[in-house]
Amino acid sequence: MQWEVKIKRDRMEGEEERLNEEDIKTIEEVGAISFRAIDKAKEMAKPGMKLVELADGVEKFVRDSGFDIAFPINLSVNVEAAHYTPSLMDERTIGEKDVMKIDFGAARDGLLGDCALTVDFSGENQDLVEASNNALENAVSMVRAGAKVRDIGKEIERTIKSMGFSPVMNLGGHGVGRHDLHADLFIPNYDNGSDDELEEGKVIAIEPFATTGRGMITEGDTCEIYSFNGEAGVRSQGARQVLAEISSKYPSEPFAARWLSNIIPSKFGLYAAIQELVRSGALEPYPTLIEVSKGLVSQAEVSMLVEKDGCKVLTK
Ligand code: MN
Ligand code: MN
Numbered sequence: 132m133q134w135e136v137k138i139k140r141d142r143m144e145g146e147e148e149r150l151n152e153e154d155i156k157t158i159e160e161v162g163a164i165s166f167r168a169i170d171k172a173k174e175m176a177k178p179g180m181k182l183v184e185l186a187d188g189v190e191k192f193v194r195d196s197g198f199d200i201a202f203p204i205n206l207s208v209n210v211e212a213a214h215y216t217p218s219l220m221d222e223r224t225i226g227e228k229d230v231m232k233i234d235f236g237a238a239r240d241g242l243l244g245d246c247a248l249t250v251d252f253s254g255e256n257q258d259l260v261e262a263s264n265n266a267l268e269n270a271v272s273m274v275r276a277g278a279k280v281r282d283i284g285k286e287i288e289r290t291i292k293s294m295g296f297s298p299v300m301n302l303g304g305h306g307v308g309r310h311d312l313h314a315d316l317f318i319p320n321y322d323n324g325s326d327d328e329l330e331e332g333k334v335i336a337i338e339p340f341a342t343t344g345r346g347m348i349t350e351g352d353t354c355e356i357y358s359f360n361g362e363a364g365v366r367s368q369g370a371r372q373v374l375a376e377i378s379s380k381y382p383s384e385p386f387a388a389r390w391l392s393n394i395i396p397s398k399f400g401l402y403a404a405i406q407e408l409v410r411s412g413a414l415e416p417y418p419t420l421i422e423v424s425k426g427l428v429s430q431a432e433v434s435m436l437v438e439k440d441g442c443k444v445l446t447k
Pocket of ligand 2: 305336432
């Protein structure tokens with residue numbers, strides 16, 4: 132998942148701490164289970180399967196393994212680049228020719244995993260999938276303390292263009308802090324001229340997106356992922372119930388609307404309550420992100436710990 136088009140929440144600012152040895156052990160475990168989860172999703176996913184069944188199954192796997200969830204599983208299909216997660220009672224199924232991005236992460240003690248892969252169900256878009264995979268591999272080989280993010284972005288762009296596709300310019304990698312999936316650093320998928328450098332001991336995620344389209348995303352008109360901004364005055368009983376649930380269960384990490392079906396089982400009632408909370412400012416919405424020229428999109432992502440002379444990939 133990524134957040135480049137959103138304004139950074141300032142709630143967690145000032146929490147610049149270095150990971151100690153125990154944290155590193157924990158984030159390695161979080162990374163390993165995050166990778167197992169997307170690998171399992173890839174194994175489970177078949178044309179005709181309901182997206183909501185896949186999402187519920189993989190999220191349950193992480194919870195049953197004793198971990199929390201960093202963000203709802205993103206199952207963005209074809210022209211959707213990111214941030215689609217199934218709705219409550221979602222009827223969508225996987226299509227024979229779909230190109231599906233599976234982007235997910237586990238969490239423990241606020242330490243987060245973030246990784247993604249792309250499944251090409253027809254086998255007709257293998258080059259597109261390979262473009263983001265190769266770009267990721269080349270980018271990871273450049274990671275070391277002091278590496279410039281613009282040079283990594285330049286290599287991602289070069290790799291994707293060499294295969295005849297475009298990088299998505301307004302999505303990219305990022306730092307990963309405690310309880311903060313969008314820590315300060317932005318790692319572009321092109322040379323953006325930034326002087327930012329990678330720092331030893333920091334966790335980052337790199338995520339090239341390749342597309343057959345122009346390489347820009349915009350917000351679509353569906354939204355299934357939200358995060359808690361803070362308390363706000365709301366009138367309806369439904370909105371108050373949802374607010375109480377979110378502020379206690381999902382105070383930091385993003386959540387999916389369908390996770391609240393135990394509070395309001397009616398789809399209409401649940402989405403009405405959520406809309407009221409968005410209008411009041413209590414919730415931040417993360418709409419589905421769509422490629423502007425309706426190009427197919429592939430994505431590959433890993434999280435890693437930056438080291439003096441290289442990096443340790445965590446989501447493997
Ligand atoms: Mn991600
Ligand atoms: Mn990410």
